[in-house]
Amino acid sequence: MNHSEWLERAEIYALGALDGEELRQFEAHLAAGCASCETRLRETREALTLLPRALAPVAPPPGARARLLNQIAAEGARPEGRRPGWLWWGIGAGAAAGLLIALGWNLSVMRQELQKLEVRVSALRAEVAQKEQTLRLLSDPQVHLVSLAGLPPSPGAAGRVLWNPVTRTGILLTSGLPAVPRGRAYELWAIAGKEAVPAGVFTVDEGGRTLLRLPPLPEAKTFDKFAVTLEPAGGVPQPTGPMHLLGSL
């Protein structure tokens, strides 16, 4: 399907009027992570706020405000909604800071601790976002799960590619890949027949793990295999190094 048709559906979806099969397909498309449809949806929703603004205003009844404030007071001091994660880190850091002062540590030590926590929070946020995307892909019926097996250079390694051939999006998960030598990196390849298309460069953690979001891949190609090779850091346009992982759709 031409992508402009998805954008048209995004508009009708924003209006709340999409239904049936078109609705299901569009929600799956959105769940797979389409940035341009998200943008169109947001723009259309903003434009639609013009409609209620054009209505003759209705004033709330005088007692409504007090009733509402009483109700939230009765619910407790704080909303029950999830707090941003950084707040808890902030509170934890605050408590830690108080303790350090009591112990006579100087301010710069506390600042360093806070900076470390901030870095940790950013990393956790990125991790949560990636995991949410993985879950969305896993729940999408259009997504293929491709198992990649370890080849002779790393027989204990394994990988999975979650690939949506409709939206051309996907992710790679690995485990057990050997540590990357200096000046090298792993490269993922999407293979259509005999042609290999670069699909992202990555390194791994101490468990040989990675979670790589695939870049947009060419629409015209039907990929039937995915492979991982070890290449010069920065990646190469065609595979040159030893193949570590391979799997077919």
Place this chain on the structure above:
Amino acid sequence: MLGKGDMGAEPPGDAVRLIQQIAQGDRGAFGSFYDRFAPFVLTFATRLLRARSEAEDLLQEVFLQVWRQAGSYTQDRGSPEAWLITITRSRGIDKLRSIRRRDKGFVSIEEPGGAEAGRELKREEGETEARLMIEGPLARLPQAQQRVLEMAYFDGFTQAEIAARLGEPLGTVKTRMRDGLERLRGLLGAKAAEGTG
């Protein structure tokens, strides 16, 4: 203090800050947010449900949800107004659909006059008031586009339901919706350029 068509028209950054404060449990910020947006929400709710008392209940529910879920709002998902509309519309349409299921005849909701539902009526000037519309962006759209946008946005009908009710092909309904939305986006752009918010 209701300015015609300028509800919630102060700088959006202030409203975003209020939502962030609400997420921290700030009741004063919640009161300010209510003062600024309650007329906007109630106006929309009244048009959706066409019943004042049910709209006031919906207003209460929407702001309770704001209090409980302010922490989940992020600016990249849209303006505070668009967020409020999404909450109001989602709850309002659920109510509307359950009323329709209960009553079977949605005639009474979509066409208060009732008897001639099923075919598009030529609306008189006076009926515009009954639909709670005033001078605004809808007035600048062709009637056929206004009609499908209203039926979807304010009456909660899907594209297939609208096509059936108007006796028009689905493709025609979709085209009218998209053309209407394109004009609305243009109007929003012009409004932003004028700096009138």
